[in-house]
Amino acid sequence: MRAITSPRAEVFAIGELSKRSGVNIETIRYYERVKLLSPPPRTASGRRVYDSTGHRVLVFIRRSRELGFSLDEIRALLRLGGPDRASCREVREIATHHLEDIRSKLRDLKKLERLLTTTVSRCSGRTAPDCPVLDILDIQRSK
Amino acid sequence: MRAITSPRAEVFAIGELSKRSGVNIETIRYYERVKLLSPPPRTASGRRVYDSTGHRVLVFIRRSRELGFSLDEIRALLRLGGPDRASCREVREIATHHLEDIRSKLRDLKKLERLLTTTVSRCSGRTAPDCPVLDILDIQRSK
DNA sequence: GTGCATCCTGTAGCAACTACAGGATCAAGG
DNA sequence: CCTTGATCCTGTAGTTGCTACAGGATGCAC
Numbered sequence: 547m548r549a550i551t552s553p554r555a556e557v558f559a560i561g562e563l564s565k566r567s568g569v570n571i572e573t574i575r576y577y578e579r580v581k582l583l584s585p586p587p588r589t590a591s592g593r594r595v596y597d598s599t600g601h602r603v604l605v606f607i608r609r610s611r612e613l614g615f616s617l618d619e620i621r622a623l624l625r626l627g628g629p630d631r632a633s634c635r636e637v638r639e640i641a642t643h644h645l646e647d648i649r650s651k652l653r654d655l656k657k658l659e660r661l662l663t664t665t666v667s668r669c670s671g672r673t674a675p676d677c678p679v680l681d682i683l684d685i686q687r688s689k
Numbered sequence: 690m691r692a693i694t695s696p697r698a699e700v701f702a703i704g705e706l707s708k709r710s711g712v713n714i715e716t717i718r719y720y721e722r723v724k725l726l727s728p729p730p731r732t733a734s735g736r737r738v739y740d741s742t743g744h745r746v747l748v749f750i751r752r753s754r755e756l757g758f759s760l761d762e763i764r765a766l767l768r769l770g771g772p773d774r775a776s777c778r779e780v781r782e783i784a785t786h787h788l789e790d791i792r793s794k795l796r797d798l799k800k801l802e803r804l805l806t807t808t809v810s811r812c813s814g815r816t817a818p819d820c821p822v823l824d825i826l827d828i829q830r831s832k
Numbered sequence: 833g834t835g836c837a838t839c840c841t842g843t844a845g846c847a848a849c850t851a852c853a854g855g856a857t858c859a860a861g862g
Numbered sequence: 863c864c865t866t867g868a869t870c871c872t873g874t875a876g877t878t879g880c881t882a883c884a885g886g887a888t889g890c891a892c
Contacts (some may be wrong), residue, residue: 662788
């Protein structure tokens with residue numbers, strides 16, 4: 547086995563990692579607490595030390611969050627991307643399931659958008675005496 | 690002024706209200722705590738007593754939540770629908786603003802859906818050795 | 833050696849609920 | 863009259879994914 551991996555491994559503190567990854571410091575520590583990130587080595591005085599691997603994992607997490615995956619889903623994806631990587635199938639299952647969630651949210655939002663659009667436009671038409679937005683929500687004026 | 694409002698006002702307890710409105714008991718009490726609902730009268734022994742007005746307001750809240758309004762927005766809508774109701778304009782402002790939120794969420798989700806759809810379909814095509822879902826998220830295999 | 837930046841832990845807060853625990857009260861049957 | 867089971871009460875803690883302190887310990891430059 548080769549001892550030295552490459553032209554010297556670069557390491558850095560949590561502030562640097564935060565800047566590079568676009569994930570804020572408190573959030574990084576939070577990810578560690580909830581076991582999304584494994585605890586990094588520390589300096590003698592107790593400060594966290596990260597390297598490029600830590601950076602890559604964190605960026606993976608950030609991207610996944612942007613795609614709307616939950617922390618639990620990300621945990622699963624990380625496990626699958628990790629040491630015992632094998633099953634593209636499982637990854638696909640998670641992603642497909644997530645996609646279904648997204649689609650149902652999309653459907654709901656579209657319905658909502660239509661409903662609110664037509665209602666608001668009725669409202670802006672004139673100085674309506676009875677507001678159609680409140681109507682749609684079915685609030686009662688005495689009768 | 691007429692003393693008796695109608696053929697006897699019907700009153701009921703929180704469990705009944707919960708069933709009729711489709712909002713669960715703990716949530717009703719929570720709404721009261723955060724001042725979305727005004728505290729109802731109580732029986733001698735301290736149990737909450739509701740009537741049809743309480744029911745109407747609660748249903749209004751439920752529908753608003755289904756439409757994705759935040760509790761703060763609903764608070765505002767309730768104020769506008771209440772005693773000093775006047776401004777359809779303010780209601781429209783709240784609804785329009787909310788509509789913009791919905792539209793931007795819609796745009797994001799659509800992008801997401803496209804991205805995940807194509808990725809997952811590439812994945813399901815064959816027994817891929819390197820999972821494209823993990824690829825897209827940019828996780829690293831040693832190199 | 834004196835600042836100031838950066839780091840540490842631990843706790844509390846946000847939305848919008850949900851889920852108890854531990855006790856009081858009500859209504860019906862025997 | 864008494865017991866049983868349903869319903870109600872308050873208060874607190876948990877959920878998700880963070881963010882924001884407080885209060886203290888380092889690191890580094892001048």
